[in-house]
Amino acid sequence: MPQITINPRRCKHCGICIAFCPKEVFGADYRGAPVVERAEKCTACGLCVMRCPDFALEVGEKGK
Ligand code: SF4
Ligand code: SF4
Numbered sequence: 001m002p003q004i005t006i007n008p009r010r011c012k013h014c015g016i017c018i019a020f021c022p023k024e025v026f027g028a029d030y031r032g033a034p035v036v037e038r039a040e041k042c043t044a045c046g047l048c049v050m051r052c053p054d055f056a057l058e059v060g061e062k063g064k
Pocket of ligand 2 (some may be wrong): 004041
């Protein structure tokens with residue numbers, strides 16, 4: 001399962017990663033900040049990492 005890391009100091013709760021993840025890996029907390037809810041569905045496609053405007057996300061390789 002890929003390791004998904006959200007840096008809370010960089011994240012501004014824009015919701016882009018939540019909206020664009022094709023596997024709906026993220027939910028949102030009460031502030032609209034992303035929460036990893038379905039990590040097992042992540043394919044490590046990297047879309048969330050590419051689209052995050054604040055470089056707050058890291059996704060590791062599958063199986064690592
Ligand atoms: S795209 Fe980046 S800044 Fe926006 S909610 Fe996701 S992690 Fe936070
Ligand atoms: S790497 Fe792809 S599947 Fe995994 S959380 Fe990001 S957008 Fe979703």
